[in-house]
Amino acid sequence: MALRTHGTMAVDWEQRVDFDRLRRERLARAQAELARSELGALLCFDMNNVRYLTSTHIGTWAQDKISRFALLPQNGLPLLWDFGSAARHHQLNCPWLGERSQAGIALLRGAMSPEMGRAEDVARKIRVELEARGLHKEPVGVDVVEPPVLFALQREGLTIVDGQQLMSDARVIKTEDEITLLNTAAAMVDAAYDELYRAMRPGMKENQAVALANKVLYDLGSEYVEAINAISGERCSPHPHVFSDRMLRPGDPVYYDILQSYMGYRTCYYRTFCVGYASPGMVDAYRRCREYLDAAIDLVRPGRTTAEIASVWPKAQEFGFPSEEAAFALQFGHGIGLAIWEKPVISRLVSLEHSHEIKPGMVFALETFWPAKDGWSAARIEEEIVVTATGHEVITRFPAEELLIVGQPYVTVHGPMAGVKQSDDGSAPPAPAAGAPAAAVVAGAQREGAGVAR
Numbered sequence: 001m002a003l004r005t006h007g008t009m010a011v012d013w014e015q016r017v018d019f020d021r022l023r024r025e026r027l028a029r030a031q032a033e034l035a036r037s038e039l040g041a042l043l044c045f046d047m048n049n050v051r052y053l054t055s056t057h058i059g060t061w062a063q064d065k066i067s068r069f070a071l072l073p074q075n076g077l078p079l080l081w082d083f084g085s086a087a088r089h090h091q092l093n094c095p096w097l098g099e100r101s102q103a104g105i106a107l108l109r110g111a112m113s114p115e116m117g118r119a120e121d122v123a124r125k126i127r128v129e130l131e132a133r134g135l136h137k138e139p140v141g142v143d144v145v146e147p148p149v150l151f152a153l154q155r156e157g158l159t160i161v162d163g164q165q166l167m168s169d170a171r172v173i174k175t176e177d178e179i180t181l182l183n184t185a186a187a188m189v190d191a192a193y194d195e196l197y198r199a200m201r202p203g204m205k206e207n208q209a210v211a212l213a214n215k216v217l218y219d220l221g222s223e224y225v226e227a228i229n230a231i232s233g234e235r236c237s238p239h240p241h242v243f244s245d246r247m248l249r250p251g252d253p254v255y256y257d258i259l260q261s262y263m264g265y266r267t268c269y270y271r272t273f274c275v276g277y278a279s280p281g282m283v284d285a286y287r288r289c290r291e292y293l294d295a296a297i298d299l300v301r302p303g304r305t306t307a308e309i310a311s312v313w314p315k316a317q318e319f320g321f322p323s324e325e326a327a328f329a330l331q332f333g334h335g336i337g338l339a340i341w342e343k344p345v346i347s348r349l350v351s352l353e354h355s356h357e358i359k360p361g362m363v364f365a366l367e368t369f370w371p372a373k374d375g376w377s378a379a380r381i382e383e384e385i386v387v388t389a390t391g392h393e394v395i396t397r398f399p400a401e402e403l404l405i406v407g408q409p410y411v412t413v414h415g416p417m418a419g420v421k422q423s424d425d426g427s428a429p430p431a432p433a434a435g436a437p438a439a440a441v442v443a444g445a446q447r448e449g450a451g452v453a454r
Contacts, residue, residue: 002393003183003386008221008262017263022177023055023096027078033170034074040138041073041130042163043153045106048338049143049167051264053078054097058086060224060261066146067106071126073133081105081125107146114148123152130158141166172335172343173361178265179386182336182363185262186384186395189269192216192258193398200406202250202275206230206243213258222260226340229257232275237371237378239330250276250407251421253372255380264338268365269396270382276407277421282379285372286403289379292331293368296346300358300366300385300392306346307355309333309366313348319371324349330369335362336384362387379403 006016030053034042044050047063050070062068068086072078080097081104082090090101104125105118112118130136140153141163153160174182192213199212210228217225230243232254248254255272272289274282295312316327324347333346344356344364367382384396410417 002388003179003395005183005187006180008184017177017180019055019177020096022175022181025175025177026052026055029173029175030072030167030170033166034072037141037166038139039074039141039161039163039166040135041071041133042141042143042166043069043071043126043145044143044163044167045069045145045149046143046164046167048264050080052167052171052338054080054090054094054101056080056082056086056090056094056097056101057264058083060226065108066144067108069104069106069122071129073130073135074138076133079129081122106149109146119146119148119152120155122149123156123158126153127156127158143167168343171337173359174337174363174386175361178337179361179363181263181265182267182384182386183395185260185265185267186269186397188217188220188222188262189258189260189267189396190398191220193256193269193271196256197273197404197406200248200254200273200275201408202248204248205245206232206248206254207245209254209256210243213256217258217260222262223264224261226259226261226266227257228259229255229270231255231380234376236380237376239369239378239380248275248407251279253278253282253377253379254406255378257380257382259340266336266338266340267384267396268334268336268340268367268382269384270367270380271398271400271404272379272381273404273406274419275405276410277405277417277419278403279372279374279377280420280422281372281374282377283403283420285370285377286379286381289368289370289381290401292370293366293381293383296333296366296368297383297385297392297394300387302358302360302387302389304358305355306333306344306351306358307353309346310348310351313368315348319369329367331367333364333366335364337363358387360387360389 045066050068051057053070053072068082070078070080079100081102084103087101087103090097106122107118139159139161142160143164195216209230213228214225232246232248233252236253252275257270260267292313296309299309313331316324321327328349335342335344363386365382365384369380371378381400383394386393405419
């Protein structure tokens with residue numbers, strides 16, 4: 001275990017996250033990528049890219065507004081345009097930015113109508129800054145943009161090209177402090193799963209489980225709970241990717257994906273449980289899911305490739321889908337950082353033909369899925385992994401080597417009820433040998449369904 005786990009506070013008596021270093025090193029990576037490119041400047045509207053460049057944040061309410069924007073010129077420092085009061089706040093409280101924080105408002109995703117001239121105002125601001133630096137004739141890379149702003153930039157005579165890949169490449173290798181923040185974010189989800197494990201029982205609703213996890217995370221200092229998938233019972237297959245108000249019932253499979261942010265750094269972290277007991281078919285599905293995940297994790301080290309990882313996962317047709325596109329994101333890997341999905345993407349859809357080398361400092365999540373033979377149960381597991389100089393470290397620590405049973409224990413006249421029992425799918429535990437006690441049958445079924453430990 002090489003990575004340390006700290007509290008969420010800053011202290012004077014221990015070296016934890018160095019935020020000054022974080023700001024410097026993130027900007028330096030973007031500047032280096034820009035220097036290697038043919039671009040004269042990079043214009044970013046994506047809030048995560050704006051934060052990466054300027055180390056500013058005004059709340060996740062602005063995440064989908066495409067209103068804040070930052071310009072990084074060649075051989076220069078970033079300029080930021082923000083809501084007027086926020087721009088003033090940055091001037092007062094962000095000395096690394098200072099007077100390079102200015103007021104500027106774009107279209108608010110179309111809420112500002114064309115006659116208001118906001119697109120033209122944005123374009124003029126960018127043109128003025130580029131012209132002052134002699135860069136107005138050079139290509140300008142843009143990450144995401146509203147069409148009216150794009151057209152206005154072009155009318156100003158600027159050559160607009162794709163800048164999204166440049167920022168993705170800058171962010172693919174994490175700094176020491178980014179890895180510390182990602183590890184802390186994962187530790188917070190460890191705690192959320194522990195609370196869920198203790199709280200789940202028949203009658204609890206999926207949305208109540210979501211509420212409980214939200215409380216745990218915000219109490220621990222989460223900046224933003226982006227989403228929590230809570231999927232149970234017959235909703236497990238096919239995976240709907242959204243929670244409901246469905247009640248948990250005895251024998252239900254239930255899986256969660258907890259996506260939250262600590263200091264901007266995200267988690268993507270699945271776990272699967274069964275309520276009260278599990279069918280043999282569900283135990284088998286969990287075993288298969290775990291084995292595919294472990295096979296992928298075992299390959300994670302510098303010099304291996306995303307194609308090698310994707311190749312150990314089953315083809316879409318093997319688990320009920322007609323194509324890799326139809327099964328996309330069920331056997332999946334993705335970088336994780338200021339966004340949930342970053343480079344590298346690992347999938348049979350793209351990685352076998354377009355492979356990327358695994359390098360130290362990458363942080364990504366690997367997630368697998370396997371449906372049970374009953375047609376509605378399924379298992380879903382995910383681990384987050386830091387690529388080290390010599391291998392890897394898994395930073396998601398809530399136990400998932402074997403399928404966990406939740407809910408109050410049920411006691412029969414013969415003692416505690418078996419965790420694996422015959423179910424409506426027609427499957428059953430193996431028959432006992434002549435004279436074998438019932439407890440031995442239960443233990444054998446549980447061993448047969450056990451996942452492969454890392």
